[in-house]
Amino acid sequence: MRPVSFSLNGVPIRTVADERRSLLWILRDDLGLTGTKFGCGESVCGACTVLVNDEAVRACAVSASDVEGTRVVTIEGLARNGELHPLQEAFVSHLGFQCGYCTPGMILGAYALLKKRPAPSRDEIVSHMEAHLCRCGAHVRILDAIEAAAAAMRGGLR
């Protein structure tokens, strides 16, 4: 057990955890942020995707010691000042979800892509999102939503 400090959704966090414990369960069980979902436990579904220093990572495969000193953003921290992020808005307006379980991971995965590639092609979006699984078959709408959000963000929204 040792103290771990990182920024979580813009708020400094200091918690005590066994350094081998995964970020997923620290977020869900210790910090009560249940928007980050458990799907497979082996980094093969994308449901637990969060941002660490703006990179999309699988929270189930990241340990407490890995996030020491980093900026972690979960789905709960994406909207700011009462306004949804353009990606969230686009997922709402394009119905980029059905059951909603993969949605937080999808949105944060797309966020990391748009941070690096503000104007991705459809193929680039597909290849970036390929490791995210959705069982309901919302794929077409998810791609549409990401394209729409990219366009909105280039318009200077954020």
Add this chain to the structure above:
Amino acid sequence: MIRHDDFMEVPDGWGFATIITRRDFLALTATGLVVMVALERFLAGQEPVRLPQGRQGYPTDLNAYLHVGADGRVTCLVGKIEMGQGAMTSLPQLVAEELEVPITSIDIVMGDTDLCPWDMGTFGSLSIRQFGPILRTAAAEARSALLQLASEKLKVPVAELRADSGRIVHATSPRTRVTYGELTTGKRIERQVTTPATLDAVASFTVVGRSVPRRDALDKVTGKARFAGDIVPPGALHARILRPPAHGATLSSVDTSAAEARPGVRVVRDGDLVAVLHAHRDEADAALALVKAQYTPSASTLDDTTIFDHLVTHAPPADVVREAGNVADGAARAAQVIDATYFNSYVAHAPMETHSAVAAIEHGKVTVWASTQTPFPLRSQVAQALMLPPEQVRVVTPYVGGGFGGKSAGRQAIEAARLARVAGVPVRVVWSREEEFFFDTFRPAAVITIRAGIDAGAKLTHWDYTVIGAGERGSEHIYAIPHHRTLARGGWNANSPGLHPFGIGPWRAPGANSNAFARESHIDRLAARAGVDPVAFRLANLSDARMARVLQAAATQFGWTPKPAPSGRGVGVALGMDAGTYVASMAEVKVDRATGRVQVTRVVCAQDMGVLVNPDGARQQAEGCITMGLGYCLTEEIRFRNGQVLDGNFDTYGLPRFSWLPKIEVVILDSPDLPAQGGGEPAIVTMGAVVANAVFDAVGARVGQLPMTPARVKAALA
């Protein structure tokens, strides 16, 4: 701009965002207008829906479905659940339509056994087609009651009043009016309905038939949506349960001492259930790994290649699904006969949310938050497992992270309740992905044999069909055939004990995927043998005008040009009927002859589903069916040997991914004369055949087994 003010709220650890306690509920319904409905006469005139064995029908006593409060808000109480299909949005649309209130004035409570009227479950694409008329009647009754109350209050005859936007208004002097809230404030009015109301004509609909925003959208994009595994009663512990290595293996000895030595770990046992408990899930995982257990091996010797012979030899005797004429007479008139067998594999439901449940016991009452499609049957099962009266069990259903039939089985909820009782604290059971792949009630493997013929004019002469394993749904042919017989041996809900090496159950349009694959593949074979274009062949052999219209709509959208298969173009067609909805699908594929890999590049799906409640929601369901359906077409199958399930996670069990996406075009026919039919399942049933037929058209090789893996495609090409 969408505003969402409390997005950074850290959950306080207790309860579901919209959970209402029984006390809140009684306070809510102490005043206002309550509409109770008795269902007996409703269901009598309905299309018969066969209930799975062991499930009871709707109760005939009165149940509260609707409440109109003093604040003018309308609350619908429904036993259905929201698992992504959109019922949380489309059911209130029906109420808004009948009750003449803005959809934003309607709240909905779903899947709570203490608050909602009994419901058999959310499956079979029944929410709108069977439950819809009941809810509409409750709303129509509420409107009639409000008109009556307004007539008394305003001293105007009912005939001069009309309902409009949450108010009762005088038809000629609109200033004479009163809100629903004013009519119901300070008193309790109860109305009871025993006969279906006269419902509004479709032509006058203003809310139904339009796409409205989904009510679950904000919760789902902000992380606020609570699923069962997100519910954390105070003091709750995660349970990780000791599991056998194979179905049929039995525990002979267990040593939990190393696990118990870890800080914070408790080990509990309830009969056959051995579990380690810890406040943190990953600590519970680590402790479970330290439990040493010995098992006697499974007696099962089956695997995913020997299963088909086993099904043929061990399936129960045949039931006649439908029969007319005499197949021998038909065969005597045939110019060509084709005899073929089709195979389908076990597939997993694989919802992204694994089976999850949280159980808490207070003053002897058990509350279980569960990811379930069947909260009321689950309440009975939990009560039975704990030997309690059903009133002592409450099942609450938060958002469900995908079901597809798999969450009609609630083993995890029974486990959570049993462990909560033995542990004396609330217990959370969230299956690992490996547990999900082990205890899933898989879609059963199937063997379907068809012997059918055509005459010299390419008209079907006879059809002799036997389905083993899949079940009878969708097994009846849809063509004009003078002599035919359809037999079913076993099925997802009717099996001899030990037929399958693990649990099986309903999987999105249960049975119909295997049946449509076999039937429509066989029709294509006959068309090819006759040298006739597969669309023309079908049109010439259809007598159902509605189906012909759907096929023509698909052909128009697709731009189908007639040619006998194999044409080398890689295009295919398939028809299906499911949940009252007619479907015609067309697909275009590319087949890599060297690797056997199939890429589906385009799918057109035309549907006649009667009155459309939420057009965009219906499209979304069809797109979901097409995308999900690619999995059972191309990759998905459970591999197993001697009781072990060899696929434990998504690294080997291949779900459809973004790169697989074809161009999808959904055409929904305008069909106001037919009541609303099902939408969550129909478009998936044609996927196997439409892709198999397109593969045949591309390369001239017929693949008779799903999924069409590269190896099977190469074998068919050889």
